[in-house]
Amino acid sequence: MSNDTTMWGAERPVSFSSQISLYAMTIAYHSDWKRIGATTYLEGLDQGKVFTLSRLEPEFGVPYSKNTYCLDDRYISRKPITIQQLNGRLLITPHPEGTGIRIDGIHIRAQHYIFEEQLKNGVVMELGGRVIVVLHSLTPDRRSPNMHRMLGVSEGIENIRRSVDRVADLNVPVLIRGETGTGKELVASALHNASPRCTRPMLAVNVGAIPESLAISELFGAKKGSFTGANKDKPGYFSQANNSTLFLDEIGDAPDEVQVALLRTLETSEVRPVGGTETLKVDVRLVAATDADLESKLESQDFRNPLLQRLAGFEIWIPRLAQRKPDIGLLLSEFLRFEFDAIAEQRHYQELDPNSEMLWYQFFRHALEFDWPGNIRQMRNVARQVAIHNRLANFTSIPPRVEAMLLEENQRQAEEDLKNNGNGIEQEETPVPEGNIREYVKAAEPDPIAPPRRKPSTIDEPELLEALQRQRWDLKNTAQDLNISRAALYKMIEANPNVRKAGDLSVDELTNSYQRCAGNLEQMVDELHVSKAALKRRIKELAIS
Numbered sequence: 001m002s003n004d005t006t007m008w009g010a011e012r013p014v015s016f017s018s019q020i021s022l023y024a025m026t027i028a029y030h031s032d033w034k035r036i037g038a039t040t041y042l043e044g045l046d047q048g049k050v051f052t053l054s055r056l057e058p059e060f061g062v063p064y065s066k067n068t069y070c071l072d073d074r075y076i077s078r079k080p081i082t083i084q085q086l087n088g089r090l091l092i093t094p095h096p097e098g099t100g101i102r103i104d105g106i107h108i109r110a111q112h113y114i115f116e117e118q119l120k121n122g123v124v125m126e127l128g129g130r131v132i133v134v135l136h137s138l139t140p141d142r143r144s145p146n147m148h149r150m151l152g153v154s155e156g157i158e159n160i161r162r163s164v165d166r167v168a169d170l171n172v173p174v175l176i177r178g179e180t181g182t183g184k185e186l187v188a189s190a191l192h193n194a195s196p197r198c199t200r201p202m203l204a205v206n207v208g209a210i211p212e213s214l215a216i217s218e219l220f221g222a223k224k225g226s227f228t229g230a231n232k233d234k235p236g237y238f239s240q241a242n243n244s245t246l247f248l249d250e251i252g253d254a255p256d257e258v259q260v261a262l263l264r265t266l267e268t269s270e271v272r273p274v275g276g277t278e279t280l281k282v283d284v285r286l287v288a289a290t291d292a293d294l295e296s297k298l299e300s301q302d303f304r305n306p307l308l309q310r311l312a313g314f315e316i317w318i319p320r321l322a323q324r325k326p327d328i329g330l331l332l333s334e335f336l337r338f339e340f341d342a343i344a345e346q347r348h349y350q351e352l353d354p355n356s357e358m359l360w361y362q363f364f365r366h367a368l369e370f371d372w373p374g375n376i377r378q379m380r381n382v383a384r385q386v387a388i389h390n391r392l393a394n395f396t397s398i399p400p401r402v403e404a405m406l407l408e409e410n411q412r413q414a415e416e417d418l419k420n421n422g423n424g425i426e427q428e429e430t431p432v433p434e435g436n437i438r439e440y441v442k443a444a445e446p447d448p449i450a451p452p453r454r455k456p457s458t459i460d461e462p463e464l465l466e467a468l469q470r471q472r473w474d475l476k477n478t479a480q481d482l483n484i485s486r487a488a489l490y491k492m493i494e495a496n497p498n499v500r501k502a503g504d505l506s507v508d509e510l511t512n513s514y515q516r517c518a519g520n521l522e523q524m525v526d527e528l529h530v531s532k533a534a535l536k537r538r539i540k541e542l543a544i545s
Contacts, residue, residue, distance in 0.1 A: 025133050088116060263307045
């Protein structure tokens with residue numbers, strides 16, 4: 001489900017500009033787990049200030065706490081990485097003798113731009129293969145003074161906190177929307193606990209789990225003798241939640257009869273028990289939640305529009321976990337610590353040796369790349385599996401099933417990125433000819449008598465460089481020349497510091513070459529010794545003309 005549309009129609013896309021965006025950097029992994037989730041705000045960039053990042057600066061603060069930390073990792077250089085704002089983009093400049101960095105999996109050796117749209121969900125920056133931080137954007141709205149028991153520093157979670165602040169004390173129904181596992185009941189609890197009704201317990205009901213034949217009596221009550229088995233008067237959920245909050249989860253699955261009765265109760269604040277002749281007045285704050293696409297249900301007439309209008313006195317949207325990259329490291333470390341503490345196995349995160357440091361680094365890195373289709377519920381389940389897998393174990397390890405899940409998804413994404421971007425080394429696409437697709441697939445199959453592909457380990461650097469030069473840095477032809485796969489060639493190029501890549505080119509070098517060659521890509525390839533496809537992408541990325 002997407003929050004691109006609501007009951008009022010299509011939302012306007014979020015607009016970012018240098019005038020309305022603030023920036024922050026959050027630690028997503030550090031060998032000292034106490035630092036994970038600490039955040040620093042990149043203030044003053046819009047006034048021309050240059051932000052510096054190194055081992056000793058800046059200070060990162062833990063949200064809703066007085067604790068502050070710097071990175072303070074011996075493998076992070078004191079020579080700073082600089083960040084500045086130019087033309088509505090962030091320009092990252094690594095120090096030539098400083099810490100090596102990767103941004104969203106790509107090695108960065110020269111100036112690199114990050115665009116506003118990328119910062120909306122968060123951009124992952126790896127420092128020296130030791131520390132991971134996430135760069136992200138924020139709106140200039142006031143930060144909520146209340147944590148509301150919700151972990152995170154992303155704009156998505158801040159929007160939820162601000163929404164809770166705005167509506168908690170108002171006696172209006174609230175509809176919480178978001179994918180499964182995003183934490184809708186947690187938001188409902190926050191609304192209740194911040195409201196004047198907090199002195200009484202909130203009543204939570206999963207509407208989808210109530211048998212349809214019993215739904216009316218469960219919600220509104222039943223009088224003795226009203227149906228078989230009704231041996232005494234039974235108060236419904238609305239009566240039980242009188243003067244408090246009733247949370248109805250999975251409201252999108254409510255049967256039509258229940259929808260009609262709910263609409264009447266919301267309009268009149270009255271309920272009539274099954275078999276009863278009198279109505280009862282109730283004072284209930286209704287909070288509902290769903291992961292269903294209610295707009296589609298309206299079109300198919302599976303959900304009543306008047307009920308949606310009543311339920312959505314105020315809407316709160318919960319973003320997917322993959323849209324909250326600044327929060328992933330913090331949530332994962334908290335879940336892991338909780339699960340390890342529960343089985344008295346704290347040593348797996350407190351007593352880190354070099355092997356376990358790198359294991360956790362890789363685990364968190366893959367977690368940041370993972371799509372988390374089950375959102376926070378899935379992450380908590382993964383943390384529990386990891387903890388139990390390591391119970392009584394001498395060495396920390398990741399369960400094979402969890403590792404396979406993360407790697408399979410990330411490998412699929414990597415292959416998709418290679419197809420589209422080549423990790424900054426774009427490949428030329430071969431168009432599929434018109435006609436029978438089976439004939440095309442058959443024609444594309446390798447000749448059965450062709451020699452087997454070479455192992456990349458048998459190709460040394462001089463041979464690689466000679467092949468690239470011979471093929472004028474055309475990667476498809478170079479791979480054929482060396483008799484290796486293009487994926488293997490990309491890995492060899494990425495691992496070889498003596499092979500230039502489009503991402504290594506500075507803005508000035510690229511601009512000067514563009515001007516000298518009058519924009520002729522063939523001439524620029526001969527001059528710069530990089531792939532033509534990647535060069536074209538880099539020029540477009542930097543808006544050079």
